[in-house]
Amino acid sequence: MNHSLLMVNILQAFYWFDEALQAAMKAQGVTSLNRTQSLVLSVIANGEHRASRIARQLGISRQAINQVLNSLNALGIIVSRPDPKDSRALLVEFSEEAAVLREVGIKALQRIENELAGRIGADKVDGLREALAVEWGPPPT
Template sequence: MSKYDDSEPQSLGVLLRLAHQHFSSAVEDALHQSGFGDLRPHHANVFSFVPPAGIQVSELTMMAGVRKQSMAQAVEELEKLGYVERRPHPSDKRARLVFLTERGRQIRPLAMNSGKRVEESWAKLLGERELDKLRSALQALLVKL
């Protein structure tokens, strides 16, 4: 049963936030149950964008669309927790690259599987076609933004 009241139309921002909270909570719960209870939602900004070859914090910031200070803090927290490590950039001695550790590489598949289960449950509630329309509309909007 939903806590959401649909008696009055809501702003798109509120609807997107509530749907995101539901999705994020399910992923966070799955990670917690798998022994990764020390992760927080803002850490997803790191795990979502670190390629195997590593990445600079400034690039992570741009890809995630967050402030540099927020990204630097998330990377620092994850480094202390053992999910990422920073290494010197091979061609720029002033720069450092962020890499996922072995522990960090375990997160993405768990989060993806949990997200897939959320999507499957949403498809059962809305229907596959409606969920596909929602996904297509959001993708089209983001491409145009």
């Protein structure tokens, strides 16, 4: 019976995914990004475009997300604009120039997931995805 802490296992799994993603991007000759930048881009690629929600999903401050978004904007990877529904909010998306980066990243993540399914079983990957997608409610105190 494995008594390791789930939190540590989840963190190690995240690092495994990120290292595989970084290696895939490097192999394709795509811009090298730091871990925070690649995580923010993954959230955007997953469909979230509001800066405040990206920050909330990643558990970082609005100031921190603005720094990351500014760095990605300076690299020409994303563009930002005011939300037409809320002028105080900022929407971000991949720039036209980053289409190759986005496509390479998404395909790499799909290959990584397929590799994981081959290693541990598709049923376990599906179960993991389902378990992590369930609303867990607020953290216990």
